[in-house]
Amino acid sequence: MKKLFALTLAAVLAFSLVSCAFADSALDAIKAKGKIVMGTEATYPPYEYLDDNAQFAGCDIWLAQQIAAALGVELEIQDMSFDGIIPAVRSGQIDIGIAAFTVTPERAEVIDFSNQYELSNQLLIVKAGNADKYATKEAMAGLRVGAQLGTIQSQLVSSALPDSELFELPTYPELALETINGNIVGFVVDQAVGESMVASSNGQLEAANFTFTKEEASFGKAAVLAKNQEDLLDAVNEVIDRVVSDGSYQAAYDAAVAATGTEE
Helix, strand or coil: CHHHHHHHHHHHHHHHHHHHHHHCCHHHHHHHHCEEEEEECCEECCCEEECCCCCEECHHHHHHHHHHHHHCCEEEEEECCHHHHHHHHHHCCCCEECCCCECCHHHHCCCEECCCCEEECEEEEEECCCCCCCCCCHHHCCCEEEEECCCHHHHHHHHHCCCCEEEEECCHHHHHHHHHCCCCCEEEEEHHHHHHHHHCCCCCEEECCCCCCCCCCCEEECCEECCCCHHHHHHHHHHHHHHHHCCHHHHHHHHHHHHCCCCC
């Protein structure tokens, strides 16, 4: 009887190990459910935004569509707060986060980054008429400078403008309003996004004549995935490497820039 029990237990354990192996395959799970769930924060054109028909648009949305097509599954998009995307990836609520994420060592401790697909300079966006007023770090000393909550721009304000006060809000439209109302100096943002916000501000915003050095701010963009999902990460990287090398991501980026009014 004990021998039979032992054999039965061994069989159960073996089955459990096989089941876990299948369960651990993120790529198999996505293909089994027929969709990949992407988390984003759709107030960040040209990367991700809602178009005039309230449809998701932008070069990051395009990238997610390419990944879904390569995997042979549908794309489901969940719009959420930016600082909630990494926790959602880690908990399994979503399969992948694509929201102009900057690669940082701190984030890499808790999630895996894909290969980089874009590099972005940073702008300081200020109220129209203040471009020269806030052209130096000294001019912003003791004043509040904005950035989106939980972003690399928050870290940049703290590190590159240590004499200024960091002011954070959940979204950039909120920061734009604070800037227009004169409550903050302005806000730091990816170049293309800043140019888009200036173009759509009815003349109320402009880029400051201030430049961060390359050492301070030249940020690589990548998708974020949960740790230890090598099969999914490899599949995502294969798509990213292809669209970067063949120029199709750049074309999608340029089209999104044109659509959001940021062309020179």
